[in-house]
Amino acid sequence: MVPHLVTALTGPLLDLEKKILAATPAIERWFRMEWQEHTPPFYCSVDLRNAGYKLAPVDTNLFPGGFNNLATEMLPLAVQAAMAAIDKYCPDARNLLLVPEGHTRNPHYLQNVARLMQIFRQTGLHVRLGSLSPEITQPTPLALPDGNMLVVEPMVRSANGRRLGLVDFDPCTILLNNDLSAGIPSILENIHEQSVLPPLHAGWALRRKSNHLAAYDEVAKKFGKLIDVDPWMVNPFHTKCGAINFQEDQGSECLADNVTMLLAKIRKKYKEYGIKEKPFVIVKPDAGTYGMGIMTVRDASEVKDLTAKQRSKMSVIKDGVEINDILIQEGVPTFETMQDAVAEPVVYMIDRYVVGGFYRIHAERGVDQNLNAPGSQYVPLAFAQQHAVPDLKAKPGTAAPNRFYVYGVVARLGLLAASLEMERTDPNPEVY
Amino acid sequence: MVPHLVTALTGPLLDLEKKILAATPAIERWFRMEWQEHTPPFYCSVDLRNAGYKLAPVDTNLFPGGFNNLATEMLPLAVQAAMAAIDKYCPDARNLLLVPEGHTRNPHYLQNVARLMQIFRQTGLHVRLGSLSPEITQPTPLALPDGNMLVVEPMVRSANGRRLGLVDFDPCTILLNNDLSAGIPSILENIHEQSVLPPLHAGWALRRKSNHLAAYDEVAKKFGKLIDVDPWMVNPFHTKCGAINFQEDQGSECLADNVTMLLAKIRKKYKEYGIKEKPFVIVKPDAGTYGMGIMTVRDASEVKDLTAKQRSKMSVIKDGVEINDILIQEGVPTFETMQDAVAEPVVYMIDRYVVGGFYRIHAERGVDQNLNAPGSQYVPLAFAQQHAVPDLKAKPGTAAPNRFYVYGVVARLGLLAASLEMERTDPNPEVY
Numbered sequence: 013m014v015p016h017l018v019t020a021l022t023g024p025l026l027d028l029e030k031k032i033l034a035a036t037p038a039i040e041r042w043f044r045m046e047w048q049e050h051t052p053p054f055y056c057s058v059d060l061r062n063a064g065y066k067l068a069p070v071d072t073n074l075f076p077g078g079f080n081n082l083a084t085e086m087l088p089l090a091v092q093a094a095m096a097a098i099d100k101y102c103p104d105a106r107n108l109l110l111v112p113e114g115h116t117r118n119p120h121y122l123q124n125v126a127r128l129m130q131i132f133r134q135t136g137l138h139v140r141l142g143s144l145s146p147e148i149t150q151p152t153p154l155a156l157p158d159g160n161m162l163v164v165e166p167m168v169r170s171a172n173g174r175r176l177g178l179v180d181f182d183p184c185t186i187l188l189n190n191d192l193s194a195g196i197p198s199i200l201e202n203i204h205e206q207s208v209l210p211p212l213h214a215g216w217a218l219r220r221k222s223n224h225l226a227a228y229d230e231v232a233k234k235f236g237k238l239i240d241v242d243p244w245m246v247n248p249f250h251t252k253c254g255a256i257n258f259q260e261d262q263g264s265e266c267l268a269d270n271v272t273m274l275l276a277k278i279r280k281k282y283k284e285y286g287i288k289e290k291p292f293v294i295v296k297p298d299a300g301t302y303g304m305g306i307m308t309v310r311d312a313s314e315v316k317d318l319t320a321k322q323r324s325k326m327s328v329i330k331d332g333v334e335i336n337d338i339l340i341q342e343g344v345p346t347f348e349t350m351q352d353a354v355a356e357p358v359v360y361m362i363d364r365y366v367v368g369g370f371y372r373i374h375a376e377r378g379v380d381q382n383l384n385a386p387g388s389q390y391v392p393l394a395f396a397q398q399h400a401v402p403d404l405k406a407k408p409g410t411a412a413p414n415r416f417y418v419y420g421v422v423a424r425l426g427l428l429a430a431s432l433e434m435e436r437t438d439p440n441p442e443v444y
Numbered sequence: 445m446v447p448h449l450v451t452a453l454t455g456p457l458l459d460l461e462k463k464i465l466a467a468t469p470a471i472e473r474w475f476r477m478e479w480q481e482h483t484p485p486f487y488c489s490v491d492l493r494n495a496g497y498k499l500a501p502v503d504t505n506l507f508p509g510g511f512n513n514l515a516t517e518m519l520p521l522a523v524q525a526a527m528a529a530i531d532k533y534c535p536d537a538r539n540l541l542l543v544p545e546g547h548t549r550n551p552h553y554l555q556n557v558a559r560l561m562q563i564f565r566q567t568g569l570h571v572r573l574g575s576l577s578p579e580i581t582q583p584t585p586l587a588l589p590d591g592n593m594l595v596v597e598p599m600v601r602s603a604n605g606r607r608l609g610l611v612d613f614d615p616c617t618i619l620l621n622n623d624l625s626a627g628i629p630s631i632l633e634n635i636h637e638q639s640v641l642p643p644l645h646a647g648w649a650l651r652r653k654s655n656h657l658a659a660y661d662e663v664a665k666k667f668g669k670l671i672d673v674d675p676w677m678v679n680p681f682h683t684k685c686g687a688i689n690f691q692e693d694q695g696s697e698c699l700a701d702n703v704t705m706l707l708a709k710i711r712k713k714y715k716e717y718g719i720k721e722k723p724f725v726i727v728k729p730d731a732g733t734y735g736m737g738i739m740t741v742r743d744a745s746e747v748k749d750l751t752a753k754q755r756s757k758m759s760v761i762k763d764g765v766e767i768n769d770i771l772i773q774e775g776v777p778t779f780e781t782m783q784d785a786v787a788e789p790v791v792y793m794i795d796r797y798v799v800g801g802f803y804r805i806h807a808e809r810g811v812d813q814n815l816n817a818p819g820s821q822y823v824p825l826a827f828a829q830q831h832a833v834p835d836l837k838a839k840p841g842t843a844a845p846n847r848f849y850v851y852g853v854v855a856r857l858g859l860l861a862a863s864l865e866m867e868r869t870d871p872n873p874e875v876y
Contacts, residue, residue, distance in 0.1 A: 015520040037538055040568020044535040088447040088521055092797055096528060103476040106469060136472020365524055 014366045014420025015089060017393035020348045020355055021415050026064055028245055032418045035239040039421055042238055043364070043428070050431040052364040054097055054187065054209040058423040059372070059384065060357045061344035065287055066245045067418065068344050069426035070294075070356075071384070072224055074214040075191040077113075078370070079131070080123035081390040082360060086368035091134040093362035098135055098185070100363070101207045105184035108137045109177060111200075112164070112189045114145035119157045126156055128189060131362075140181050142167040144190060144197050167199055174205050185209060192217045193300050213437050216300030221339050222252050223437050228429035235425055246422055248342035249277050252298060256338045261323065263338070267295065268312040270340045275312075278342050289345055292380050298337035306382045308343060345379040350391055354379050357393075359423035366420040369393045446798045446852025447521060449825035452780045452787055453847050458496055460677050464850045467671040471853055474670055475796070475860070482863040484796040486529055486619065486641040490855040491804070491816065492789045493776035497719055498677045499850065500776050501858035502726075502788075503816070504656055506646040507623040509545075510802070511563070512555035513822040514792055518800035523566040525794035530567055530617070532795070533639045537616035540569045541609060543632075544596070544621045546577035551589045558588055560621060563794075572613050574599040576622060576629050599631055606637050617641060624649045625732050645869050648732030653771050654684050655869050660861035667857055678854055680774035681709050684730060688770045693755065695770070699727065700744040702772045707744075710774050721777055724812050730769035738814045740775060777811040782823055786811050789825075791855035798852040801825045 025033070032039065057076035058069045082090070098105055110132070112125045129139045143152075143164040154162045165178045176199065177183055185207045186200075192215025200212060213219065228247060236243030251270045256263035271293055278291035295307040295315060307322070309315055348355045353373040360368045371391040374383040393416065435441070457465070464471065489508035490501045514522070530537055542564070544557045561571045575584075575596040586594045597610045608631065609615055617639045618632075624647025632644060645651065660679060668675030683702045688695035703725055710723035727739040727747060739754070741747055780787045785805040792800045803823040806815040825848065867873075 015523075037568050037570055041536060041538055044531055044537075047531070048535050085517075089524060091447075092521060092524055095797070099476055099479070103480050104473060105476075106473055136469045138469055365527070 014414065014417045015086075015368070016414040017369060017416040019357070019393070019415045019419070020350050020371060021062075025413060025415070028065070028067060028241065029413075029415060029418045031239050031241055032421055033413055036417070038238060039235075042235075043424060046428055047364050050428065050435065051100075052361070052427055053214070053430050053434065054101070054363070056361045056427050056430060058359050058361070058426040060359065060419055060422055061346045062348050062357065062419075063289070063344050064347045065285060066248075066344060067422050068246050068248050069228070069422060069429075070248070070341070070344060072228075072426040072430050073191075074210045074219070074430060075189050076360060077121055077124045077189070078358065078390065079127040079360065080120065081358075081370045081392055082127075082368035083370075083392040083394045085394065087131065087134075089365070090131050090360075090362055090367040093365035093367050094131050095135045096365070097363040098132075098137065101209060102184040105137055107177075107181055107183040108132050108139045109142045109167070109181065109183035109186045110139055110189060111142050111144060111167075111186060114143055114148075114190065117154060122154055122156055122162055123158075125189065126160065126162060128187075129162075132187075138181075140178055140183075141165060142176075142178060142186070144199070169199065174203070176200070176203050176206060188215070191215055191300065211434060211438065213439055214434060218437070218439075219300070219433075220298045220337070220437075221296070222250075222298050222337070224429060224433045225250050225339070225341075227432035227436065228426065230432065231425050231429045244281055246425060248344055249274055250339060250341040253338045253340065254336065256336055261318075264316055264318065267315045267338060267340070271295070271309055271315055272312040274340055274342060275310075292343040292345075294341045294343045294382070296339050296341065298339045308380050308382070309340075343380055346383075347379065349373075351375075353377075353389075354381075354383060355391070356383050357419050359419050361423065361427050364424070364427070366423065369416070369419065369423075446846065446849045447518075447800075448846040449801055449848040451789070451825070451847045451851070452782050452803060453494075457845060457847070460497070460499060460673065461845075461847060461850045463671050463673055464853055465845055468849070470670060471667075474667075475856060478860055479796050482860065482867065483532075484793070484859055485646070485862050485866065486533075487792075487794045488859050488862060489790055489792045490858040492791065492851055492854055493778045494780050494789065494851075495721070495776050496779045497717060498680075498776060499854050500678050500680050501660070501854060502680070502773070502776060504660075504858040504862050505623075506642045506651070506862060507621050508792060509553055509556045509621070510790065510822065511559040511792065512552065513790075513802045513824055514559075514800035515802075515824040515826045517826065518824075519563065519566075521797070522563050522792075522794055522799040525797035525799050526563050527567045528797070529795040530564075530569065533641060534616040537569055539609075539613055539615040539617075540564050540571045541574045541599070541613065541615035541618045542571055542621060543574045543576060543599075543618060546575055546580075546622065549586060554586055554588055554594055555590075557621065558592065558594060560619075561594075564619075570613075572610055572615075573597060574608075574610060574618070576631070601631065606635070608632070608635050608638060620647070623647055623732065643866060643870065645871055646866060650869070650871075651732070651865075652730045652769070652869075653728070654682075654730050654769070656861060656865045657682050657771070657773075659864035659868065660858065662864065663857050663861045676713055678857060680776055681706055681713075682771060682773040685770045685772065686768065688768055693750075696748055696750065699747045699770060699772070703727070703741055703747055704744040706772055706774060707742075724775040724777075726773045726775045726814070728771050728773065730771045740812050740814070741772075775812055778815075779811065781805075783807075785821075786813075786815060787823070788815050789851050791851050793855065793859050796856070796859070798855065801848070801851065801855075 053074050057073045059071040061070050132139045141164045148164055148166050151163050151165045187209050195217045196212050232243040232247035253266040274293050275291050292308055292310045295309050346356050350371050350373050353375040354377055355371040355373040358370055358372055370393055372383050372388050374388045377383050485506050489505045491503040493502050564571045573596045580596055580598050583595050583597045619641050627649045628644050664675040664679035685698040706725050707723050724742045727741050778788050782803050782805050785807040786809055787803040787805040790802055790804055802825055804815050804820050806820045809815050
């Protein structure tokens with residue numbers, strides 16, 4: 013189940029919300045059954061877009077940053093969920109090695125790392141930070157805005173080469189908070205005696221959004237059947253173009269054709285449901301992103317005639333990686349606003365539990381644009397009603413419906429899809 | 445791990461607290477390992493007595509009432525823990541049948557039932573109430589103080605006799621909140637297709653405190669070794685007298701001898717640790733109690749010369765059950781007070797998770813008396829520091845130690861002992 017957090021929505025319940033709230037017992041049972049078959053990712057954050065008529069995940073992050081943006085009152089839930097997760101992978105754990113992003117002294121990110129350390133220390137583990145940066149050759153303090161210090165340390169393989177740790181620290185679990193955009197460093201390869209979580213193929217060196225979306229298609233289909241809604245209500249259309257080279261202007265035809273095709277499909281759905289919005293698609297790299305290389309497109313002509321600047325912007329993402337495969341995804345406008353800015357909810361999960369969320373807001377972006385961009389701000393979601401868990405059966409008027417529940421459900425659809433995706437893309441499936 | 449709740453303690457950390465806090469990672473790891481071997485009770489509340497020099501469970505309740513006395517801000521934790529518990533016993537559950545105490549319209553108890561229903565409904569289950577009272581022959585509404593209604597319904601066995609439910613309600617799990625003091629009703633017997641939780645032998649019809657204490661002796665011994673303290677610091681001495689008949693004044697010699705012996709043992713420990721208190725013991729029935737039939741004894745003469753009134757008071761407990769076996773347990777004075785009244789902490793757990801607690805206070809009772817008696821009041825424990833999970837590694841002064849952690853640890857020792865006790869007293873061990 014999902015804690016009751018405050019959402020930006022205040023109007024009457026929308027159709028999709030009503031259906032999901034009414035089907036709560038069936039939905040929770042279905043998730044329980046799915047988690048009997050599939051292992052949830054260790055942790056996960058899901059960006060959602062709520063258009064009112066539809067609600068969908070637009071990004072499922074397996075190396076979530078931003079734990080510092082959760083309300084501190086969520087911490088006990090996060091700690092309890094982390095206990096369940098640790099229990100599963102390494103009950104005899106004493107030590108956890110957390111591997112953060114390198115090359116960053118971004119104070120927001122460091123606060124995320126500090127928060128993660130706090131959560132795992134509270135489960136009763138010793139937690140230290142291992143760095144993937146070659147320039148970290150000795151324990152290096154990093155100051156946090158609150159005056160505390162983090163210390164990142166160089167990682168070493170054990171004498172027999174089979175384990176990874178710090179000089180005086182042998183972890184049971186190695187928790188990656190580094191999305192491996194720059195490739196899989198050799199120091200992380202061939203570790204068989206310890207749990208590396210998430211697995212290496214969750215990193216953007218290997219992960220492809222298209223695999224995730226294929227798994228999500230299945231999950232959405234099952235879910236649509238379960239609660240009797242068109243799966244499209246929780247699943248944007250998508251398609252893919254390979255062999256793209258923006259710099260050399262290769263593949264723009266494929267892109268334009270697919271944009272046209274997708275816009276036509278969306279237009280049809282909009283007609284079916286009487287939606288008055290103007291369709292748009294999001295063009296983004298299949299392999300990773302940091303909010304970089306993302307375009308909002310309303311007409312195929314926009315991708316045919318890219319300016320040199322646009323081509324250059326689209327052609328590399330984080331860590332200078334080149335883009336070859338391009339994903340074209342139905343755009344979901346967000347109809348939520350907070351503090352007069354366009355807002356999208358981000359839901360955080362540890363193991364199979366929803367442990368909190370926040371709104372990402374951006375004052376200078378439109379309802380059809382990516383908000384994960386410089387200038388975005390974060391509004392932690394607090395518990396509604398002084399932390400009371402609302403009671404659906406309570407006398408009318410004594411309890412408000414948990415609208416955040418709906419977000420928690422759709423976010424967990426993304427979580428489940430990530431679980432299937434990880435199973436199917438595992439390069440060493442015999443390990444299971 | 446244990447959420448950080450406000451405790452009544454404000455002085456400097458005591459020795460035992462310091463040792464437990466310092467050993468946190470070892471303790472949490474040990475619990476994780478123990479829960480690999482043993483299944484925690486579905487739910488449990490543990491009454492603690494904190495004497496400063498020692499901290500011990502004095503009652504481990506497997507049918508906890510009083511969930512309504514937990515702060516509402518604890519509910520999300522309880523729901524998440526309940527999800528984990530349900531997952532274990534009946535992942536495909538749609539329906540849960542809760543069996544409350546019969547014969548009671550006590551509004552406090554009914555609020556506990558309502559709170560439990562709320563928790564389990566929030567896990568996504570349909571929850572209804574089945575009554576063991578023969579006078580409940582049709583759905584019967586019971587008014588709650590807040591204007592809501594509970595409906596208790598008569599239970600029925602299925603046509604083939606193998607399942608228990610309501611006329612139109614087939615549960616996967618039957619959760620007892622009725623301690624079966626009056627014996628095991630036949631309608632609960634021979635149910636093999638559903639989970640009955642806690643198991644029938646957890647009820648006072650079969651359960652004996654002496655079995656629990658024997659298991660607790662083992663747990664305390666292991667724990668003492670783990671953190672290098674005398675197990676006595678968390679474990680009161682105890683012994684037992686059988687074949688007692690208070691009405692006919694049989695067995696008072698055994699009682700007097702054992703009281704003398706136990707007082708001598710306590711006196712020795714007090715001398716060893718320089719404790720200036722006057723030793724006392726608690727005399728109570730081996731089989732169940734509702735705070736009834738409990739005596740504080742400082743000298744053997746007190747049990748030799750019981751008045752007729754005392755004998756009568758001691759001879760029957762709840763539901764008119766006669767007492768034959770008597771437990772004599774070292775009394776642990778409580779050195780905690782709240783609102784100028786003597787206070788003892790009560791810790792609530794679901795599955796292996798601490799989900800909250802409160803202080804039971806009694807203005808008219810002494811530090812050496814049972815507080816679970818008419819006139820007691822309950823003070824919910826809120827999260828300390830605006831819900832922040834304290835960070836042991838934080839800069840000195842920026843975070844307070846979690847003194848409630850120590851209560852959470854000792855309560856979980858009781859939980860673990862209950863788990864061993866249930867395994868060992870299971871009349872049908874082949875079911876495991």
